[in-house]
Amino acid sequence: xxxTAADSTVTTNPAPGDFASLSPRTGAELARYPVHDGxxxxxxxxxxxxxxxxxxxxxxxxxxxxxAAWKKVLVQQLDRVARVVADETGKPFDDARLEVxxxxxxxxxxxxxxxxxxxxxxxxxxxxxxNQAASVSYRPxxxxxxxxxxxxxxxxxxxxxxxxxxxxNTVVFKPSELTPGxxxxxxxxxxxxxxxxxxxxxxxxxxxxxxxxxELCRAPGIGKIAFTGSAATGRRVMAACAENLVPxxxxxxxxxxLIVDADADLDAAADAAVWGGMSNAGQTCVxxxxxxxxxxxxxRFLEKVRAAAxxxxxxxxxxxxxxxxxxxxxxxxxxxxxxxxxLDKGGRAIVxxxxxxxxxxxxxxxxxxxxxxxxxxAVTEETFGPLVVVxxxxxxxxxxxxxxxxxxxxGATVFSAKRGEQIAQKLRTGMVSINAVIAFAGIPSxxxxxxGESGFGxxxxxxxxxxxxxxxxxxxxxxxxxxxxxxxxxxxxxxQTIVGVxxxxxxx
Numbered sequence: 425x426x427x428t429a430a431d432s433t434v435t436t437n438p439a440p441g442d443f444a445s446l447s448p449r450t451g452a453e454l455a456r457y458p459v460h461d462g463x464x465x466x467x468x469x470x471x472x473x474x475x476x477x478x479x480x481x482x483x484x485x486x487x488x489x490x491x492a493a494w495k496k497v498l499v500q501q502l503d504r505v506a507r508v509v510a511d512e513t514g515k516p517f518d519d520a521r522l523e524v525x526x527x528x529x530x531x532x533x534x535x536x537x538x539x540x541x542x543x544x545x546x547x548x549x550x551x552x553x554x555n556q557a558a559s560v561s562y563r564p565x566x567x568x569x570x571x572x573x574x575x576x577x578x579x580x581x582x583x584x585x586x587x588x589x590x591x592x593n594t595v596v597f598k599p600s601e602l603t604p605g606x607x608x609x610x611x612x613x614x615x616x617x618x619x620x621x622x623x624x625x626x627x628x629x630x631x632x633x634x635x636x637x638x639e640l641c642r643a644p645g646i647g648k649i650a651f652t653g654s655a656a657t658g659r660r661v662m663a664a665c666a667e668n669l670v671p672x673x674x675x676x677x678x679x680x681x682l683i684v685d686a687d688a689d690l691d692a693a694a695d696a697a698v699w700g701g702m703s704n705a706g707q708t709c710v711x712x713x714x715x716x717x718x719x720x721x722x723x724r725f726l727e728k729v730r731a732a733a734x735x736x737x738x739x740x741x742x743x744x745x746x747x748x749x750x751x752x753x754x755x756x757x758x759x760x761x762x763x764x765x766x767l768d769k770g771g772r773a774i775v776x777x778x779x780x781x782x783x784x785x786x787x788x789x790x791x792x793x794x795x796x797x798x799x800x801x802a803v804t805e806e807t808f809g810p811l812v813v814v815x816x817x818x819x820x821x822x823x824x825x826x827x828x829x830x831x832x833x834x835g836a837t838v839f840s841a842k843r844g845e846q847i848a849q850k851l852r853t854g855m856v857s858i859n860a861v862i863a864f865a866g867i868p869s870x871x872x873x874x875x876g877e878s879g880f881g882x883x884x885x886x887x888x889x890x891x892x893x894x895x896x897x898x899x900x901x902x903x904x905x906x907x908x909x910x911x912x913x914x915x916x917x918x919x920q921t922i923v924g925v926x927x928x929x930x931x932x
Contacts, residue, residue, distance in 0.1 A: 448514030475624035484539035491535035494617040514748040533868030534590040562893035564592030565647025577603035583883035584650035674879030678834025681827035684717035685840035693839035694728035696861035701812035710835040716823035753785030759809030771796035834874035
């Protein structure tokens with residue numbers, strides 16, 4: 425079966441250069457998709473650039489109406505879209521449904537708030553320029569390229585796509601080669617919602633591997649690239665974009681920590697640690713990979729974690745379970761290396777162990793290892809699998825120090841009855857959840873992004889809308905001055921008057 429970027433219908437005649445989308449649960453072929461070359465990508469960008477003029481011209485109200493129609497289609501077809509997400513990633517169906525629900529909420533927020541955030545705003549011209557009227561507006565880039573991941577193949581890229589569209593851009597989307605069908609579902613539902621898409625493509629999907637993404641970065645007419653993936657791949661994306669000075673938004677993963685204070689609700693903290701570390705088979709950039717628990721409550725906390733994690737079922741072809749298989753089979757070797765290193769360096773297996781990781785691909789049972797040295801790769805490198813390291817610390821200050829002792833800086837979680845806000849302020853991360861886990865990702869008004877190796881730029885919220893627009897400053901003279909300050913007719917007496925005003929106002 426084959427699909428094209430212009431039409432999401434599937435045929436039975438695969439063309440040369442096609443690749444297969446496979447089910448992580450069964451290994452069966454789901455569909456085939458074309459490997460788009462540079463010529464195709466450039467043509468897609470040109471069509472998107474032509475459409476961008478029409479889309480921007482609709483204004484905020486016109487765009488909001490059409491994005492609201494798209495939201496309605498996504499609501500009506502929620503289960504259909506979620507089934508594609510579940511089939512291509514292997515995650516449980518209800519987890520895929522939750523992902524689509526979050527997309528709907530974010531799409532609604534972006535469309536509903538774009539005018540308020542990006543519309544023209546008057547600003548004070550100041551005393552010296554009192555004869556001017558000053559304003560700032562935010563104009564779209566034109567065409568935004570989005571390179572999406574496979575772990576949350578609809579929620580993560582829609583954090584860019586929805587906000588970019590609401591800001592007045594058109595989008596060319598390159599989904600992961602592991603989840604291309606999700607990209608076509610987004611394009612299909614948008615086309616159903618907006619009749620003009622047949623003439624003015626707003627969301628064009630290009631499929632393929634790294635070379636296709638590189639062509640998108642270099643395509644003439646691209647105004648900005650939004651990328652989600654590893655820091656190593658992010659650097660290559662930035663290098664490609666630098667050739668044409670194309671600005672980039674980078675979301676590059678994390679090694680997120682959860683801190684458990686002595687006064688924390690241990691039941692809630694343990695539940696958060698297990699869900700944050702094991703949901704989506706641990707394949708979550710803001711998932712819990714490290715836990716630092718204060719010594720005085722460590723024993724009770726570990727027992728609660730053991731009880732919660734040990735009953736989780738790993739899905740198969742016939743049973744969904746709470747955990748699906750690894751979406752990318754090669755990631756299994758990374759998890760095995762981290763588990764082995766943690767145990768070899770003295771860590772204690774609380775749940776699972778080396779036997780939890782299969783020899784090749786497939787599903788990995790939950791693994792919890794305690795008392796792992798901080799130089800273990802299980803602590804220093806992103807695992808992206810169902811492994812949680814739990815280390816004891818003498819106090820919260822030491823927990824913060826260890827949590828910050830990484831090049832990453834994406835998200836974090838704090839459980840504390842009284843000091844949550846205080847602890848959060850000390851963490852070098854872009855986001856923090858207090859007495860919950862990953863809550864920030866579900867709040868559309870909060871910006872999402874990190875620092876350091878976790879990247880830069882923000883999706884979601886007002887910052888996310890501004891990320892896909894360029895500020896334009898306008899100064900309009902309301903009335904002329906007797907002698908212009910910015911004129912060769914300016915006299916020494918005029919300058920003396922200006923200096924006197926400045927000294928009187930600012931020299932006190």
